[in-house]
Amino acid sequence: MIELNPCPFCKSSETYVSPNRCNARIHSYSLNHYYDLIKGNITFTGNSEEEVKSFWNYEMDKNAYD
């Protein structure tokens, strides 16, 4: 199980990964992150839970140290 990094911008942990189902079968996963301040969100979809979580962690790491 991959732990999600906190967002470096808003420090929020309001990040959720949920499966997208099609006729009871999971065909993809969506990650949603909600900002506290600007009332927006980041969302993207991948083939697996690990994929969306790794992508989130990679992106947050990149932004944290830029």
Ligand SMILES: [Zn+2]
């Ligand atoms: Zn954030």
